[in-house]
Amino acid sequence: MTYDYLIVGAGLYGAVFAHELTKKGKRCLVIDRRDHIAGNIYTENVSGINVHKYGAHIFHTSDEEVWQYVNQFATFNNYINSPVAVYKDELYNLPFNMNTFSKMWGIRTPAEAKAKIAQQVAELGITDPQNLEEQALSLVGTDVYTKLVKGYTEKQWGRDCKELPAFIIKRLPCRFIYDNNYFNDRYQGIPMGGYTAMVEKMLEGVEVRLKVDFFDLIRQQPDIAEKIVYTGCIDEYFGYQLGALQYRSVRFETEELNEENYQGNAVVNYTEREVPFTRIIEHKHFEFGKQPTTIISREYSAEWKPGMEPYYPVNNEENAALYAQYKALADEQGNVIFGGRLGQYRYYDMDKVIRAALDDLKTL
Numbered sequence: 001m002t003y004d005y006l007i008v009g010a011g012l013y014g015a016v017f018a019h020e021l022t023k024k025g026k027r028c029l030v031i032d033r034r035d036h037i038a039g040n041i042y043t044e045n046v047s048g049i050n051v052h053k054y055g056a057h058i059f060h061t062s063d064e065e066v067w068q069y070v071n072q073f074a075t076f077n078n079y080i081n082s083p084v085a086v087y088k089d090e091l092y093n094l095p096f097n098m099n100t101f102s103k104m105w106g107i108r109t110p111a112e113a114k115a116k117i118a119q120q121v122a123e124l125g126i127t128d129p130q131n132l133e134e135q136a137l138s139l140v141g142t143d144v145y146t147k148l149v150k151g152y153t154e155k156q157w158g159r160d161c162k163e164l165p166a167f168i169i170k171r172l173p174c175r176f177i178y179d180n181n182y183f184n185d186r187y188q189g190i191p192m193g194g195y196t197a198m199v200e201k202m203l204e205g206v207e208v209r210l211k212v213d214f215f216d217l218i219r220q221q222p223d224i225a226e227k228i229v230y231t232g233c234i235d236e237y238f239g240y241q242l243g244a245l246q247y248r249s250v251r252f253e254t255e256e257l258n259e260e261n262y263q264g265n266a267v268v269n270y271t272e273r274e275v276p277f278t279r280i281i282e283h284k285h286f287e288f289g290k291q292p293t294t295i296i297s298r299e300y301s302a303e304w305k306p307g308m309e310p311y312y313p314v315n316n317e318e319n320a321a322l323y324a325q326y327k328a329l330a331d332e333q334g335n336v337i338f339g340g341r342l343g344q345y346r347y348y349d350m351d352k353v354i355r356a357a358l359d360d361l362k363t364l
Contacts, residue, residue: 001226003029008214009231011039012350013340015202016357017229022206029225030203031212036196037203039231040311041350043194047256048291049284050194054309055250055299056267056281057195060185061351067187069354074198076189079286082180083267083279087147094269095182096144097175104143110176117141117174132164139172151273156301157248157314165316185351190286231340233310234326242325245345247310253277254297262294276300312347319345 005021007014010032018028036042040054058081061067070076085092093099101113120141129135132153136145149172150161157164181188191198214232217224230237235245266285270277277298284294304310313319323345330338339360341348348356 001223002221003027003225005029005227005229006031006217006225007229007231008032009039009229009340009342010034010037010199010203010208010210011231011340012041012199012353013231013343013357014039014229015199016354017337017339017361018206019202020358020361028206030206030208031214031217032208032210033213035211037208037210038196038199040309041195041199043196045194046295047293049289049295050287051254051283051295051297052195052281052286053252055252055297055311056279056286057350058183058188058190058286059350060183060188061349062185062187063351063355064186065358066351066354069358070191070198073201074191074193076187077192077287079190079266079288080188081182081267082265083182083269084265085148085152085269085271086275087151087271090147092148093180094148095173095175095180096140096148097180098178099180100144100148104147113174113176117144129166131162131166132168133161135166135169136161136172139169140174144172144174148271150271151275152269152271152278154273155276155278158301158303168315192287226335228336230336230338231343233342234323234330234338234345237336237338237343238326238329242329243322245322245326246314246319247304248312248314249302249304249308250311251300251302252297253300254295256293256295258293260290260292260294262296310342312341313345315347 004026005028007018007028007030010030014030018030021028041057042053043050044053058079059070059076083094085094092103098110098113101107105116107113107116117140120143121138124137126134126138129138136149153161263280263282266282267279269279277300279299281297281299282294284291337360338344339357340353
């Protein structure tokens with residue numbers, strides 16, 4: 001055995017494992033198929049702007065231990081995520097709050113907003129929601145659903161809301177205060193200098209090989225490591241022997257514009273189904289940039305096909321059942337740890353990935 005651990009994937013889960021195991025004197029090799037570290041939180045400096053190559057990533061957590069952990073590797077700015085939504089020629093604040101309701105209905109008080117939602121929900125009379133559309137309508141009424149939920153959700157999932165299961169939306173938080181902060185977490189921000197620099201510090205002193213395919217490496221050197229930490233797709237690891245899990249992917253169109261400020265906000269959602277992209281990211285606003293040009297990315301949700309990057313699992317009963325079968329196979333692998341969003345077929349916020357890695361390390 002050349003290494004104690006072969007860590008497959010240089011994203012957050014793999015980086016935490018590599019950092020902690022190396023501190024304990026373990027010999028680790030980190031590999032990644034891509035030509036860069038940091039996985040989907042990779043940021044690339046273009047014209048002095050840290051571009052979130054794979055979509056917007058805002059770090060937020062209420063986990064004190066995780067917050068202290070990441071602050072070893074980066075200084076975080078005070079960015080607050082306050083996205084806005086565009087519906088036709090109307091502009092709304094997100095998350096749904098008193099600014100949203102005031103703009104939508106011309107009302108001012110929380111009591112008026114609650115009454116408006118309650119009236120619309122009562123008029124619909126939905127008592128047993130059978131699909132996502134009915135579930136959302138029963139939570140927020142017609143106006144909020146039509147303007148801010150329906151089109152965006154259908155673009156995200158590539159399906160009509162009537163075809164999606166109700167359990168995807170367990171709740172739609174409405175805040176009856178004038179507060180545009182998207183997250184309720186105690187800590188929030190963006191690492192100054194970008195996420196790539198943060199992960200570089202996590203991987204200091206660790207051997208990293210890029211543009212390396214795990215399956216090719218294992219065929220050539222089956223005994224390269226005593227244990228494997230695998231953060232790729234769990235179904236791919238097992239050769240899709242039980243069938244392929246479903247994912248949604250995202251396609252990005254990124255361009256640099258010869259203007260200082262394109263949309264005035266880092267994140268603007270487009271909630272009409274007829275607008276093909278889900279949102280536009282203006283990267284400089286994550287770090288309060290003053291550069292003379294700006295860089296924007298349009299995001300298009302897409303059905304995943306082999307060869308594309310899988311972004312998040314398709315959350316339905318069929319896939320949950322299939323994953324459970326793969327999980328049973330994984331549990332039989334005595335020397336392989338499956339982690340991260342693809343290894344555990346789960347949509348993870350960044351802090352939850354770190355928490356999961358730290359918890360899994362305790363079991364070694």
